[in-house]
Amino acid sequence: GENVEQHPSTLSVQEGDSAVIKCTYSDSASNYFPWYKQELGKRPQLIIDIRSNVGEKKDQRIAVTLNKTAKHFSLHITETQPEDSAVYFCAASIPYKYIFGTGTRLKVLA
Amino acid sequence: NAGVTQTPKFQVLKTGQSMTLQCAQDMNHNSMYWYRQDPGMGLRLIYYSASEGTTDKGEVPNGYNVSRLNKREFSLRLESAAPSQTSVYFCASKPPGQPNTGELFFGEGSRLTVL
Numbered sequence: 329g330e331n332v333e334q335h336p337s338t339l340s341v342q343e344g345d346s347a348v349i350k351c352t353y354s355d356s357a358s359n360y361f362p363w364y365k366q367e368l369g370k371r372p373q374l375i376i377d378i379r380s381n382v383g384e385k386k387d388q389r390i391a392v393t394l395n396k397t398a399k400h401f402s403l404h405i406t407e408t409q410p411e412d413s414a415v416y417f418c419a420a421s422i423p424y425k426y427i428f429g430t431g432t433r434l435k436v437l438a
Numbered sequence: 439n440a441g442v443t444q445t446p447k448f449q450v451l452k453t454g455q456s457m458t459l460q461c462a463q464d465m466n467h468n469s470m471y472w473y474r475q476d477p478g479m480g481l482r483l484i485y486y487s488a489s490e491g492t493t494d495k496g497e498v499p500n501g502y503n504v505s506r507l508n509k510r511e512f513s514l515r516l517e518s519a520a521p522s523q524t525s526v527y528f529c530a531s532k533p534p535g536q537p538n539t540g541e542l543f544f545g546e547g548s549r550l551t552v553l
Contacts (some may be wrong), residue, residue: 330496360539362541362542364542371528371545371547374541377541379539408550411535417481421539422538423537424488424494424538425495425496427483428473428481428483430478431478431480431481
């Protein structure tokens with residue numbers, strides 16, 4: 329079955345620096361890769377997604393890149409701010425199923 | 439619209455007791471999901487329902503049963519609770535469209551402790 333690996337498990341950055349979170353997936357049939365942000369005690373919420381026919385997508389300070397050949401995709405956050413502190417999950421989809429990575433706890437230090 | 443509503447929000451059970459987690463969505467979504475979240479393990483899919491009348495196993499279905507009661511409601515049942523089922527449970531739904539794209543909308547979560 330589909331497996332999604334996510335690294336690192338924790339990441340601390342200084343405010344204003346960039347943060348990068350990486351994921352790999354196993355099922356070559358996956359063609360949709362969303363990223364979710366979960367603040368402490370809250371529900372996960374979608375922040376950005378990418379489809380397999382696109383190599384990169386940006387939305388203000390966040391971007392996602394996809395390398396289908398290597399089965400890698402990454403989340404990039406630039407100019408980090410304290411409100412970016414949260415747990416981030418990547419996911420890969422196969423029909424009707426979304427398989428999540430184990431999460432990255434991002435801490436932005438003021 | 440309330441979105442995805444889960445009940446109860448908190449529950450404490452003794453080993454061997456049974457309980458049902460309820461989930462309802464008012465967004466006319468077709469697909470519904472149950473995930474569990476444990477520290478360091480991320481979100482793991484327990485069961486899902488691609489459409490009304492169908493249910494399928496996810497990554498960790500053992501010890502659970504589900505019912506898709508109608509288009510709005512998808513319940514998760516623990517027949518004989520075990521301490522290993524202590525977790526936060528999230529229900530989610532997805533709008534109609536392509537089967538493997540689209541945003542998941544999550545409920546607020548249900549924190550279950552099994553003693």
